[in-house]
Amino acid sequence: MNVGEVAALAGVTVRTLHHYDRIGLLSPSGRTAAGYRQYSPADLTRLHSVLLYRELGFPLEEVATLLDDPSADPAEHLRRQHRLLRDRLERTSAMVAAVEKEMEAHAMGISLTPEERFEVFGDWLPEEYAAEAEQKWGETEAWAQSQQRTRAMTKDDWLRVKAESDDVERRFSEALRSGVAPDSERAMDLAEEHRQQISRNFYDCGPEMHAGLGRMYVEDERFTAYYERIAPGLAQYVSTAVQANAARRA
Amino acid sequence: MNVGEVAALAGVTVRTLHHYDRIGLLSPSGRTAAGYRQYSPADLTRLHSVLLYRELGFPLEEVATLLDDPSADPAEHLRRQHRLLRDRLERTSAMVAAVEKEMEAHAMGISLTPEERFEVFGDWLPEEYAAEAEQKWGETEAWAQSQQRTRAMTKDDWLRVKAESDDVERRFSEALRSGVAPDSERAMDLAEEHRQQISRNFYDCGPEMHAGLGRMYVEDERFTAYYERIAPGLAQYVSTAVQANAARRA
DNA sequence: CTGCGGCCTGACGTCGCGTCAGGGTCAAGC
DNA sequence: GCTTGACCCTGACGCGACGTCAGGCCGCAG
Structure with missing residues (x-):
């Protein structure tokens, strides 16, 4: 992608991208023979973070140090x-x-x-x-x-975490197959386990936020696809269970 | 108040106040013999608005035109x-x-x-x-x-509006005196009338916002005093009625 | 091959202050 | 009465994050 397209996509001006290039905050990963800036998807990811931090009031220099910190994933x-x-x-x-x-x-x-x-x-x-x-x-x-x-999540840790979530997903799909209602005690307990797992391994996820995720599972096709590949109907099932659980804990 | 005090109060630097003075956005209403800036309460009010608009991203010049517009109360x-x-x-x-x-x-x-x-x-x-x-x-x-x-609210209009709200307040205090429960149908209807009156005469006030106001009536002493001067116990009474009504409409 | 839109690189302008520099003021304490 | 330290004044320059030309090089549609 060239500057104009990126600018339009991100809702900034071309000049802004030039500026970010010059100060070394976001230099496009490539140039055409004629010197045109070429932005890769990775560049877009970085731009996204830049804009978020900027919106939050960080000076650009600090944004750069944040993003270039190798110890921050x-x-x-x-x-x-x-x-x-x-x-x-x-x-x-x-x-x-x-x-x-x-x-x-x-x-x-x-x-x-x-x-x-x-x-x-x-x-x-x-x-x-x-x-x-x-x-x-x-x-x-x-x-x-x-x-x-x-x-410090090593590959091993990651595999363990993945195994944990696989386990919950498997038990969810079992519950679905054996006809356990998604708003039943058992399904809600699974949902709660799911929530705590996320909180432990990834980020702090309260009931309210978890409910939001649940909605997403049916509203966003990619998340739906993720669950549907495990078992048809699972996306809706998990979504319902998660929301029922959130309602229960509220 | 002199610059330092105002700056501390508002959470800005003295330099900022100097700047606002120079560009004519906020000139203190007086000076001491020695040339010290003296800020009046009215100046503080204006400063408050300035900071709010600034926070919302308005350029200072535009803030000035907004605040100096004589047609905006x-x-x-x-x-x-x-x-x-x-x-x-x-x-x-x-x-x-x-x-x-x-x-x-x-x-x-x-x-x-x-x-x-x-x-x-x-x-x-x-x-x-x-x-x-x-x-x-x-x-x-x-x-x-x-x-x-x-x-275009003339003095007449204002009197009419005042009469309206006096009426509701009077009926509230009657209800209180005659032992009507604050979460009863009657009290809630009065609360709803109160809400619609505000919406008509002052600003758009949805149920949620109305509930917030209700809370304030008991949490803020000045609002409490306003109602308590009409009848003892009225602040709590109105507050409860308003919140019950909000819950009913949710 | 000629527009015409898009891209390039300087370079200067702008906005909202931050930051000295140089100097008066004022209340407190000696 | 005099010093001292905190606070105030007015320039004036600096800076961050771009906006805005200026002058010139692509690239492709007609």
């Missing part, structure tokens, strides 16, 4: 991005609530104290500060250990 | 800010969902298509574009009319 980035986005969500909710409070105060003819009105700005510092905090925390042992564990 | 700004924040909330949710999807895809060993991964960036353009859109839409008649209606 893709899953690590996804976890970080997820955390940062959830922070932002929380903060935005707080701001919405603050504005609603002001609306109501205004309607009633009450006026708020300045401290109160700025409090949502005051104790903020998350996104940008998150970078610093992370650097500081990056030095602590707890963090280092958790880093270690996820990063 | 405070309520108008609150409505706009509320709308923009909700847009942002939606967008951030979409991004969170996208990241979760990628996490799951990654865990399963599936890879997403580039189009898909960028779609949350692609069809975006809300916040910044919102400004443009607003300018374009600002020319349409429908918008102009709705502007007219809210802005």
Whole structure:
């Protein structure tokens, strides 16, 4: 893909891509004979991360160090991005609530104290500060250990993890075949096991998030295909079980 | 208040306030004999709006035109800010969902298509574009009319609106006095009337938002005081009724 | 072979401040 | 009354992340 196409796809200008090239943040993996920039799928993946981190307020230089850190795998980035986005969500909710409070105060003819009105700005510092905090925390042992564990997944570990999930998937398909209802106790227990497995091995996955994944299993064809290849009807089955389990734990 | 205090309160640097002064975005309403900037409460209010709009991605010059527009009253700004924040909330949710999807895809060993991964960036353009859109839409008649209606609240209109809400508050306090349960049909109907009144006269207030307001009536002393001055126990009563009504309509 | 759109590389402009530099101000303590 | 240290002032330059030309090279449709 050449610059124009990438720019259109990612919703940025060509100039931005030029800039990222010059500062070494994202250099296309190839050039044509005429010097045209050629972007590979891997470049697009990187661009995606760049844009996410940028949106979250990181300076480009820091984005570069984050992405070029050889000790941070893709899953690590996804976890970080997820955390940062959830922070932002929380903060935005707080701001919405603050504005609603002001609306109501205004309607009633009450006026708020300045401290109160700025409090949502005051104790903020998350996104940008998150970078610093992370650097500081990056030095602590707890963090280092958790880093270690996820990063140090050897091929063996991966096979073990894969075996674990294969096991749950197999038991799901057995339950399906033997006519166990997807919203039954047994199916829900399997779903819960699935959730805990994800939390242990990949990322922190609460019931709410798990329910979201469940929906995806039937809404996105690729995830559907993944389960349907194991057994026909399994995607819908797992999806239902997962959502029933989420409802149960809520 | 002088610059340092304001800066600390609002969570910005002194330099930022200097900048806003120079570009005429926010000039303190007074100076001491020695030339020290003196910020009034009104200045703080303006600063608050400035920071909100800035956070939402508006260029400062545009913020200035928004705030200096004599045809936009405070309520108008609150409505706009509320709308923009909700847009942002939606967008951030979409991004969170996208990241979760990628996490799951990654865990399963599936890879997403580039189009898909960028779609949350692609069809975006809300916040910044919102400004443009607003300018374009600002020319349409429908918008102009709705502007007219809210802005054109004369003293008479205000009195009528006030009478309306006084009426509901009075009927609430009657219900309270005569022992009608706050989660009864009657109380909930009053709550619903309250909600529709707000929507008609002030801002669009859905059940969910109304429930939030209800919570505030007991959590924030000023709102509590407002209702308690009408009748003791009314704050809690209205709060319960409002939330019961919200639950009913959900 | 001639447009015409897309790509290239400088190079300068812009926005929203950060960061000194050089100097007055003010409340506190000696 | 005088110093001292924190806070304030006004330039003025710097910087990050691009926007915006300018001048020129592809590439392919007609």
